Amino acid sequence: MSSQLSRRDLFRLGGIGIISTTLLAACxxxxxxxxxxxxxxxxxxxxxxxxxxxxxxxxxxxxxASLEYAAxxxxxxxxxxxxxxxxxxxxxxxxxxxxxxxxxxxxxSNSLVLKLGGQAFECANSRxxxxxxxxxxALISTPENPDVAxxxxxxxxxxxxxxxxxxxxxxxxxxxxxLRGAAINVGQNNARHAVILAQMLNPGLSGVEPxxxxxxxxxxxxxxxxxxxxxxxxxxxxxxxxxEGVKTSITMETPSLNALTYEFVSC
Amino acid sequence: xxxxxxxxxxxxxxxxxxxxxxxxxxxxxxxxxxxxxxxDVQTSVLISFRNHHTAYAQALNGVLGKSAVNMRSETVxxxxxxxxxxxxxxxxxxxxxxxxxxATHTAIxxxxxxxxxxxxxxxxxxxxxxxxxxxxxxxxxxxxxxLDDSAVSLVVASSVEG
Numbered sequence: 001m002s003s004q005l006s007r008r009d010l011f012r013l014g015g016i017g018i019i020s021t022t023l024l025a026a027c028x029x030x031x032x033x034x035x036x037x038x039x040x041x042x043x044x045x046x047x048x049x050x051x052x053x054x055x056x057x058x059x060x061x062x063x064x065a066s067l068e069y070a071a072x073x074x075x076x077x078x079x080x081x082x083x084x085x086x087x088x089x090x091x092x093x094x095x096x097x098x099x100x101x102x103x104x105x106x107x108x109s110n111s112l113v114l115k116l117g118g119q120a121f122e123c124a125n126s127r128x129x130x131x132x133x134x135x136x137x138a139l140i141s142t143p144e145n146p147d148v149a150x151x152x153x154x155x156x157x158x159x160x161x162x163x164x165x166x167x168x169x170x171x172x173x174x175x176x177x178x179l180r181g182a183a184i185n186v187g188q189n190n191a192r193h194a195v196i197l198a199q200m201l202n203p204g205l206s207g208v209e210p211x212x213x214x215x216x217x218x219x220x221x222x223x224x225x226x227x228x229x230x231x232x233x234x235x236x237x238x239x240x241x242x243x244e245g246v247k248t249s250i251t252m253e254t255p256s257l258n259a260l261t262y263e264f265v266s267c
Numbered sequence: 268x269x270x271x272x273x274x275x276x277x278x279x280x281x282x283x284x285x286x287x288x289x290x291x292x293x294x295x296x297x298x299x300x301x302x303x304x305x306x307d308v309q310t311s312v313l314i315s316f317r318n319h320h321t322a323y324a325q326a327l328n329g330v331l332g333k334s335a336v337n338m339r340s341e342t343v344x345x346x347x348x349x350x351x352x353x354x355x356x357x358x359x360x361x362x363x364x365x366x367x368x369x370a371t372h373t374a375i376x377x378x379x380x381x382x383x384x385x386x387x388x389x390x391x392x393x394x395x396x397x398x399x400x401x402x403x404x405x406x407x408x409x410x411x412x413x414l415d416d417s418a419v420s421l422v423v424a425s426s427v428e429g
Contacts, residue, residue: 097414101414164393167393168389168390168393171376171385171386171389172382172385172386172389175269175270177270177376177377177378177379177380177385178377180376180377180379180385180389181373181374181376181377181378182377184373184376184388184389184392184393185373185416187389187393188369188373188392188393188395188396188416189396189414189416191393191394191396191397191400192396192397192399192400192403192413192414192416193414194397195397195400195401195404195413196400196403196404196410196413196414199401199404203404204308205308205309205311205312205401205405206308208312208315208401209312209315223397223400223401223404224315224394224397224398224401226394227318227319227322227323227394228322228326228390228391228394229389229390229391229393229394230390
């Protein structure tokens with residue numbers, strides 16, 4: 001018997017194969033899926049849709065409050081740990097005053113939240129804290145750090161700068177002019193805090209405008225960075241310096257879409 | 268509703284007031300510098316602050332366009348002229364002027380409908396607050412004054428409503 005298949009046999013077998021597959025598919029159990037469903041093995045978990053994340057005036061106000069709480073917590077940490085000491089012992093009293101100011105700012109933002117029918121937010125912005133404050137405190141508290149007090153004041157200056165920038169930046173986002181006025185009123189107060197701390201770090205009129213360290217060329221902290229308020233990222237050198245004398249730089253920026261305190265966020 | 272970017276007609280009125288105040292303060296810095304009596308570093312800082320106010324008036328020109336009056340406020344200028352010319356009160360008066368500008372511009376931000384102008388005013392006043400605070404850190408003045416933001420706005424409701 002010849003085992004060779006003719007061309008006609010091949011076509012016939014192919015046709016039988018296609019018909020069988022179609023019949024099997026038609027007779028198979030549907031498993032309750034729609035006709036358009038892609039066949040799969042196992043159970044597909046249902047899709048969990050994300051909550052609606054709309055940037056409203058309430059969200060911006062809650063975010064503003066959350067950053068003010070971050071500042072409150074930072075001052076409490078610096079004071080409780082006794083970091084404001086030595087050459088910067090005088091800053092401790094200033095820090096207490098600034099902490100009170102931030103509490104008033106947060107209360108002001110939250111009162112506006114309540115007026116708009118939102119829910120007050122009374123704790124620190126978790127994303128800002130985890131990305132900026134926690135690593136900053138870790139650097140400051142490193143046992144090898146020779147500049148604990150200096151770094152503590154530098155960090156306080158940075159958060160004041162960011163708080164001022166945030167309020168300035170939110171002016172362009174609020175829908176209601178009254179909220180813009182309220183925001184910038186808080187922002188200007190934070191900017192004053194930044195000046196006082198800048199003068200603690202780089203005292204005198206020579207510390208008012210941008211300048212650099214003559215030895216290293218590194219930019220100093222100064223009271224008036226530019227003629228117009230900027231919204232640039234703030235870099236904070238902290239912790240023990242490396243062999244070249246350079247400290248680790250922590251980056252701080254005003255809360256963006258992924259750090260806003262949306263209405264579904266709770267403390 | 269999304270706020271407009273451009274200033275409204277009512278915005279233009281108050282922005283002209285802001286510009287008039289900035290030009291008056293610039294001229295008051297000039298008056299103080301003309302009398303002199305400051306150290307070299309003080310003079311340098313005062314010139315820099317004066318130039319900031321020139322920049323603010325120019326920036327407001329950009330927003331105001333053809334509506335810009337470009338004239339200093341004589342009310343502000345005459346109210347403070349004698350005080351900035353006296354060496355004993357010059358720095359304190361200049362600090363007060365910065366605080367008045369902060370209060371005025373804050374009130375203006377709370378009134379402006381157009382977003383571009385609101386953003387500009389915010390970026391101006393936040394630095395003017397810094398300038399006011401710098402005076403407070405000077406040995407001649409007291410630190411508490413750096414945080415004193417209780418100045419009264421020059422903008423009154425009637426001028427806005429008109």
